[in-house]
Amino acid sequence: MSNRATNLLVPIVSVVLGLIVGAIIMLVSGYNPIEGYAALWNGIFGDLYTIGETLRQITPYLLAGLAVAFAFRSGLFNIGVEGQLIVGWFAAAYVGVAVELPKIIHLPLAILAAAVAGALWGFVPGLLKAKFRVHEVIVTIMMNYIALHVTNALIRTVSEGGDRTERIFASASLRSEFLENLTEFSRLHFGLLLALIMVGVMWFILEKTTLGFELKAVGFNQHASEYAGMSVNKNIILAMVISGAFAGLAGAMEALGTFEYVSSKGGFTGIGFDGIAVALLGMNTPLGVIFGATLFGSLKYGALNMPNAAGIPIEIVEIVIAVIIFFVASGYIIRLLLLRAAGKKKEAK
Amino acid sequence: MSFLDILYFIVPSAIFYAAPLILVAIGGVFSERSGVVNIGLEGLMVIGAFVGILFNLLFADTFGGLTPWLALIAAMVAALLLSLLHAVASISFRADQVVSGVAINLLAIALALYLVKSIFDKGQTDFISERFSRYNVPILSDIPVIGPLFFTSVYNTSFFAIAVAFLAWFVIYKTPFGLRLRAVGEHPMAADTMGINVARMRYVAVMISGALAGIGGAIYAQTITGDFGHATINGQGFMALAAMIFGKWHPLGAMGAALFFGFAQSLSIVGSSIPVIQEIPNVFLLILPYVLTILALAGFIGRANAPKANGKPYIKGQR
Numbered sequence: 001m002s003n004r005a006t007n008l009l010v011p012i013v014s015v016v017l018g019l020i021v022g023a024i025i026m027l028v029s030g031y032n033p034i035e036g037y038a039a040l041w042n043g044i045f046g047d048l049y050t051i052g053e054t055l056r057q058i059t060p061y062l063l064a065g066l067a068v069a070f071a072f073r074s075g076l077f078n079i080g081v082e083g084q085l086i087v088g089w090f091a092a093a094y095v096g097v098a099v100e101l102p103k104i105i106h107l108p109l110a111i112l113a114a115a116v117a118g119a120l121w122g123f124v125p126g127l128l129k130a131k132f133r134v135h136e137v138i139v140t141i142m143m144n145y146i147a148l149h150v151t152n153a154l155i156r157t158v159s160e161g162g163d164r165t166e167r168i169f170a171s172a173s174l175r176s177e178f179l180e181n182l183t184e185f186s187r188l189h190f191g192l193l194l195a196l197i198m199v200g201v202m203w204f205i206l207e208k209t210t211l212g213f214e215l216k217a218v219g220f221n222q223h224a225s226e227y228a229g230m231s232v233n234k235n236i237i238l239a240m241v242i243s244g245a246f247a248g249l250a251g252a253m254e255a256l257g258t259f260e261y262v263s264s265k266g267g268f269t270g271i272g273f274d275g276i277a278v279a280l281l282g283m284n285t286p287l288g289v290i291f292g293a294t295l296f297g298s299l300k301y302g303a304l305n306m307p308n309a310a311g312i313p314i315e316i317v318e319i320v321i322a323v324i325i326f327f328v329a330s331g332y333i334i335r336l337l338l339l340r341a342a343g344k345k346k347e348a349k
Numbered sequence: 350m351s352f353l354d355i356l357y358f359i360v361p362s363a364i365f366y367a368a369p370l371i372l373v374a375i376g377g378v379f380s381e382r383s384g385v386v387n388i389g390l391e392g393l394m395v396i397g398a399f400v401g402i403l404f405n406l407l408f409a410d411t412f413g414g415l416t417p418w419l420a421l422i423a424a425m426v427a428a429l430l431l432s433l434l435h436a437v438a439s440i441s442f443r444a445d446q447v448v449s450g451v452a453i454n455l456l457a458i459a460l461a462l463y464l465v466k467s468i469f470d471k472g473q474t475d476f477i478s479e480r481f482s483r484y485n486v487p488i489l490s491d492i493p494v495i496g497p498l499f500f501t502s503v504y505n506t507s508f509f510a511i512a513v514a515f516l517a518w519f520v521i522y523k524t525p526f527g528l529r530l531r532a533v534g535e536h537p538m539a540a541d542t543m544g545i546n547v548a549r550m551r552y553v554a555v556m557i558s559g560a561l562a563g564i565g566g567a568i569y570a571q572t573i574t575g576d577f578g579h580a581t582i583n584g585q586g587f588m589a590l591a592a593m594i595f596g597k598w599h600p601l602g603a604m605g606a607a608l609f610f611g612f613a614q615s616l617s618i619v620g621s622s623i624p625v626i627q628e629i630p631n632v633f634l635l636i637l638p639y640v641l642t643i644l645a646l647a648g649f650i651g652r653a654n655a656p657k658a659n660g661k662p663y664i665k666g667q668r
Contacts, residue, residue: 029467077447079388124643134646135655137388137447138594141587142639153632266580276451313466318459325452326434329444 006338011281011288013334014327015295022320026312035310040317043305044298050305052183055192056258058297060085062195063250064275065293066202067118067243069284071136073206074239075219080125080140081247082272083147084118086265088251090151091117093262094158096168096255106171111194111252118248119241121147126240130233136240144268152264164263174257189257196290198246203286205242215239247272274300277321280328296321355623357497359612362619364503367611368510369394369569373589374596374603375517376561381598382521383554384534384658388450389435391586392457393559394566396431397424399461401567402577403468405477416479417571424567425560431457432559433552440551443662454586462579473578481506481572506568513561514604521600530554534656537663547663562586588614591642598656610638 023033044054064081071078078084092114101109125139159165174189182188206212217225218235226232250271255262278296282288303317327334373390380387387393401417401424409416435453438444465474486500521527532540533550541547566582574581592610596602616626617634 025463029463079447079451128643128647132647134643137386138590138646139643141388142591142642145584145587145639146636149632149635153630267583273451273455276448277455280448313463315459315463315466318455319463322452322456322459325448325455326438326444329448329452330438330442332444333442 006335007283009338010331010334011283011292011328013338014281014324014331017327018320018324021323022316025319026316031310031312036306036312036316039306039309039312040299040302042309043302046305047184048182049184049186050301052179052186052188054298054301055183056186056188057301058293059189059191059195059257060250060253060271061274061278061293061297061300062192062289063198063246063253064271065278065282065289066198066286067246067250067272068275068279069282069286069289070202070206070246071239071243072279072284073219074215074235075222076126076129076236076239076243077137078122078125078140078240078243078247079137079276080121080143080244080272081250081275082268082270083140083144084121084244084247085251085254085269085272086144086147086151087121088114088118088248089255090154090251090262091248092172092252092255093165093168093260094154096172096260097158097166100169101171103171106169107174107256110168110172110256111249114248114252114255115245116248118251119245122240122242122244122247123237126237126244129240130236144272148265148268151262155262155264165261168256168260172256173260174253175260187258189253191253191257194249195253198249199286199290202246202289206286211238247275250275274321277325277328280325353494357501358619358623359615360498361502362615363608363612364499364507365572365611366614367608368504368507368572369565369585370589370592370607370611371510371514371604372565372568373562373586374592374607375514375600376558376565377590377593378517378521378596378598378600378603379530379554379561380558381593381659382534382656383530383551384537384656384661384663385436385439385551385555386446386450386660387432387435387555387558388447388590389432389453389457389586390450390558390562390590391582391584392450392454393428393432393562394569394586394589395454395457395461395582397428397563397566398570398574398581399465399566399577400424400427400563402474402477402570403464405479405571406475409477409479412479414479417481420571421564421567424563426563428563428566429556429559432555432562435559436552436555439662440548440555443664446660446662458579458582461577465577473581474576476576477571480575481568504572506572510565510568511604514600517600531656533663534658537658537661541663541665551663562589565589588638591638594655595638595642595645597645597654609641613637 026033026036045051067081068078092110095110095113121143125136128134128139129136174191176190179188214230214235218232222232274296278289278292281292299317303314306312306314373394377387377390401420404420404423405416412419435449438449439446481504483502483504490496490500529545529550533547537547569585570577570581588610592606593603595606613634617631
């Protein structure tokens with residue numbers, strides 16, 4: 001079996017194993033796994049409305065996945081997507097309620113604000129990594145909590161003591177009557193197009209520009225890149241900033257499309273952490289991110305149907321997602337087993 | 350309110366909030382000193398909290414006042430088992446340790462909530478009846494100043510946590526086991542050459558971290574919240590991770606940092622009734638531990654250096 005084929009097989013095997021583990025857990029805890037997965041399936045593809053909502057759920061996952069994947073390609077682990085998403089969410093919603101402008105200015109401005117806020121939140125760990133060699137994992141985790149508390153405080157200030165902002169002006173909204181009519185009035189919005197364009201943007205940056213070449217080079221080998229005359233520090237900061245901008249855009253999807261407001265949060269949204277799963281499953285490639293986001297976004301939305309239709313807690317899907325990450329991360333052992341299985345087949349022939 | 354009154358008010362509550370953080374941070378010290386990054390502390394704490402509460406609810410009638418302590422043991426075992434998963438992935442399967450830790454965190458909260466909903470048919474458990482209770486230490490609490498500060502309305506669990514910190518210091522710095530542990534985390538190949546079983550040391554270290562994180566989670570749930578739901582732990586594990594780093598991967602440093610973070614946390618909760626502090630917007634107290642950790646890492650508050658081989662899987666025979 002070629003190396004490429006095993007690389008492609010690892011995510012697929014992981015997904016299958018994850019679903020099997022989920023089935024076993026359902027069985028052990030006294031639920032019917034077939035009913036459970038049927039409910040999941042119907043929750044994803046049941047009718048036009050659920051399909052619309054599933055696509056809506058996939059949208060922020062695409063961008064969160066891109067954010068994690070982009071940083072990974074430069075050798076950086078951005079666990080801070082969650083925090084960058086939260087500040088992006090707030091920034092977009094704030095621009096959405098603070099001013100009223102013609103749509104052609106207002107909407108891009110709100111989206112841009114989210115990207116800038118996310119980029120700023122990514123800049124701090126990038127700078128600290130470049131200047132002081134501080135590991136970005138810890139800094140981004142801390143930045144997540146800072147983002148959570150700071151945006152909560154800002155929301156309280158903006159709403160004069162309330163726990164959510166006003167609804168954004170229609171001129172900043174991503175909602176589309178056309179898409180809503182198409183999907184029996186789901187909340188599907190134009191953000192999906194933007195997210196798909198961003199997938200193209202990431203592909204273009206990585207594959208077609210000098211910047212992308214340098215970023216990947218730094219990801220592969222910092223010393224070699226330095227020796228070749230690239231500025232490692234500049235590339236580390238840039239990678240975190242661009243990654244943060246993608247994450248901020250994911251927040252804009254929630255602020256301008258799904259909810260059209262921002263409310264204070266008791267905990268994290270989880271989208272940013274699931275973005276890690278999306279990127280890993282997609283092997284950090286733009287196309288792979290589409291695959292990963294589709295899978296996890298669908299699972300996440302479809303799970304909402306499970307308590308009603310089969311009486312199974314929605315957390316079963318989170319368990320499946322965690323197990324999938326676990327297996328993808330342990331790719332070494334799966335690869336080994338696959339190779340061994342392939343070797344045996346050869347001997348048999 | 351005099352300054353001393355404020356201290357009498359704040360210090361016990363700081364210690365109270367710090368106790369779980371100390372234990373979990375010490376757990377982190379063990380794991381990371383052996384070279385295994387453990388982002389999964391949060392998840393291990395979640396499982397500890399859940400199992401602790403569950404055990405307490407199930408057996409409160411059987412064991413009476415002893416229940417909270419026995420619940421700690423149950424929580425320890427459960428979290429130890431979960432940490433084994435992290436150990437297998439990051440030591441034997443050579444998985445990215447941060448990714449594996451993230452998976453542990455997602456898995457723990459999902460599994461705990463899944464079980465809560467399966468067992469209780471609602472989003473959180475009932476409240477426990479047998480809690481750890483506060484008491485005044487006889488004689489010591491009569492000492493002026495020190496008595497009211499440290500020995501009045503305290504929990505036994507706080508003393509336990511501080512004792513564990515000193516024990517951990519002794520184990521890591523004064524025993525052959527500790528020397529091996531540190532060697533494996535700094536230079537596994539050299540340790541291997543000297544006949545130390547790197548994989549086994551790391552397994553043991555990760556399991557210790559799981560056990561301590563489980564106890565910490567159960568203490569948190571049984572002293573502070575009293576039930577288990579999705580927001581019970583809510584970042585305490587990451588706070589402990591921060592304490593470990595702020596304490597420079599040293600058990601006593603981690604304890605000091607945890608006490609300080611406990612202080613910041615209690616200020617953000619009880620601060621509204623204290624003059625001067627109530628003028629400070631709450632958000633600054635809430636983000637203080639995280640900001641301090643970043644500053645510590647950046648070297649503004651003395652340089653914090655991680656163990657050399659932290660986060661790298663050891664592959665025999667590879668240079």
